[in-house]
Amino acid sequence: MTAFIKSFSIKKRDFVRAGEASINVQNILKSLNMDHKLIRRIAICGYEGEMNAVMHGGDGILTVEIDTGRIILDIADNGDGIENIELAMQKGYSTATEEHREMGFGAGMGLPNMKVNSDMLSVESEKGKGTHLHMEFYVSTD
Amino acid sequence: MHASADTIYSSHYVIFDADICTGCANCIKACPTKAIRLYNDNPTCLTDNCIRCGECLRVCPTGAISTTTYELEALQKDKVSITLVSPVLYSQFKGVMPNDILLAVKKIGFHHVMDLSYYIEMFLYAAEEYIAENRTTGQSPWPLISPVCPVVIRLIAYQFPNLLPHLMPIMRPISLLAKEARANISREYRIKKDAVILYHLTPCPAKTVPSRSSFAQENSLVDRTMGIKDVYAQIIGRLNQMKKTGIEALREESEPQKISGNCLLWGLSGGEIAGINSDKTLAVSGLRETITYLEKIELGLFKDIEYIEFRTCPEGCVGGALNAVDKYIAKNTVLKMLRKFGLERLIPRDKVLLLYENGWGLSDTTQDELQRIFGVYKEHISIEHLNEIEKILEQIQGKDCAACGAPDCRTFAEDVVMGKAVLNDCILLRKREIDKILENK
Known part of the structure; x- marks a missing residue:
């Protein structure tokens, strides 16, 4: 059986449409009758990743891959990149600008939130080139 | 379209008149749960997906869609009939005092007519108390979602089950009133509780058919519902009659009910949060807006808000599909009446708090029940x-x-x-x- 794969584009600095990709993913997962707690974890991760791409990224792509036992979220952008990944993984650490904070973002919880809500998270990033987030979620069989 | 008592208890909410239907697809596109199809020129509603929001009634340009409401002829047979009146009714008659409207409703043939003011205030106190409690206990996640709009409850159970824990577990005012009214009247007349027939006069399209939900026990409490527009002409008739025979004498006949400004405001979007003493509240109205907000809450936003009042009808309940008067005219009537009534409370806080501490007003429908009732009807794909x-x-x-x-x-x-x-x-x-x-x- 082939997995279901679909990609959504993320536009930089488009705060109005930010979250749309995650909502789309969420609706697809809902139509599959997946456990709603799992869906929420995936949606939160998708949203955090999407917001990162909107704020710091250039344009990006969110790809979801759905298989029977596993769901993969890939969020890649060609934006600022992360200088120090270890630091970025710490709760409360943020490089958000004043503008972002005024809009209520930039609490420094993005990556920590993704770490907590995903079963596997890997971050690849190069300063000035972009960031690639890879998250996996496992579907329990019981 | 009127329906007999039998069809009212069937699950069909929306009735299509295929002869009038032009196939314009307005309703198909408007339906938030995608429950309507028009294959082979035959409009159908997938009943299991219908959350009874009334959006299709609103957008149909030809009036081909109707919903079941109650036939008043049955009224004569009732031993004791009581009508519980939605405060939105007062907004439908410009320049007429609420108590005169209640008199006119009674004259249609009810034994008693009851206003919701007291129970709205009790609900507001209980809600405030729950919010304050939640600040220390954290028993429910922020933001709490108002349990008042029945469409919102169905929408959450059907499409956003993750948000069920956000629903504030307080019974809505109409349920509180229904419970008390049935008990009191059966005692007064010394008849069995089920011999008391409770009617609910409402603008709400979601309440006209007893739903699958017993959230806050509403079903078991109200027997029959009537849309305001279905009895509007009769009320106007009675009001005119009353004017002819002299309204003053009639007023003396019956004890006037105390009506509070909070009750009048209830029908407008924001009317609920206006009475709740927290700054971190929001009032959202309209179906699309409600869905957008629910989606955002599901993504983890609005955690800094304590309470959100959702009404899926535009402008709140004055925008209900079963109203007789346009929502903006109704809104104006309410706001002008408010200048007379003010927002002073009729009941002291301590009295309600005592009841609340004893568990009064808490809904006994569990989240699991809600999900079981609404959540399982979707067909799932692989x-x-x-x-x-x-x-x-x-x-x-x-x-x-x-x-x-x-x-x-x-x-x-x-x-x-x-x-x-x-x-x-x-x-x-x-x-x-x-x-x-x-x-x-």
Whole structure:
């Protein structure tokens, strides 16, 4: 059986449409009758990743891959990149600008939130080139 | 359309008149749960997906869609009939005092007519108390969601089960009143509780059919519901009669009910949070807006808000599909009346708090029950189906025109995959085929 794969584009600095990709993913997962707690974890991760791409990224792509036992979220952008990944993984650490904070973002919880809500998270990033987030979620069989 | 008592208790909420229906697809596109189809010129509502929001009634340009309401002829047979009046009723008659309206309703043939003021205030106190409690206990996640609008409850249980824990577990005012009214009247007349027939006069399209939900026990408490527009003419008639015979004498006959400004305000969007002493509240109205907000809450936003009042009808309950008067005119009537009534409370806080501490007013419907009632009716698809759906979508390259009879291309593709529609119904595909034939000529 082939997995279901679909990609959504993320536009930089488009705060109005930010979250749309995650909502789309969420609706697809809902139509599959997946456990709603799992869906929420995936949606939160998708949203955090999407917001990162909107704020710091250039344009990006969110790809979801759905298989029977596993769901993969890939969020890649060609934006600022992360200088120090270890630091970025710490709760409360943020490089958000004043503008972002005024809009209520930039609490420094993005990556920590993704770490907590995903079963596997890997971050690849190069300063000035972009960031690639890879998250996996496992579907329990019981 | 009026229906007999038998059909009222059936599950069909929306009734289509296929003779009047022009197939314009307005309702198909407006339905938030994508429950309406028009395959083979035959409009149908997938009852299990219907959350009774009334949006289709609102957008139908020809009046081909109606909902069941109650026939008043049955009234004479009732031993003791009581009507519980939604405060929105007062907004439908400009310049008429609420107590005169209540008198006119009673004259239609009810033994008692009851106003909701006290119970709205009790609800507000209880809500405030729950919010304050939640600040220390954290028993429910922020933001709490108002349990008042029945469509919101169904929407959450059906489409956003993750948000069930956000619903504030307090019984809504109408349920509180119904419970008390039945008990008191049966005691007063010394008759059995089920000999008391409770009517609810309401603008709410969601309440006209006893729902599958017993959230806050509403069903078991109200026996029959009537849409305001269905008795509007009768009330106007009675009011005119009263004017002729002298309204003053009639007023003396019956004890006036105390009506508070909070009760009048209740029908407007924001009327609920206006009475709640927290700064971190929001009032959202309209179906689309409500869905957008629920989606955002599900993504983890609005954690800094304590309480959100949702009303799926535009402008709040004054925008209810079963009102007789336009929502903006109704809104004006309420706001002008408010200048007379003010927002002073009728009951002291301590009295309600004592009741609240003893567990009064807490809803006994569990989240699991709600999900069981609403959440299981959707047909679910597999990953293979998803791939097939994508393939069809690529083939159609559609514009969500709804000419096929489904609300959008994705839903159509889903129906095709599930064997409920045929691909050939897509007019874009057919047009391309014809173009090809013409080219090859």
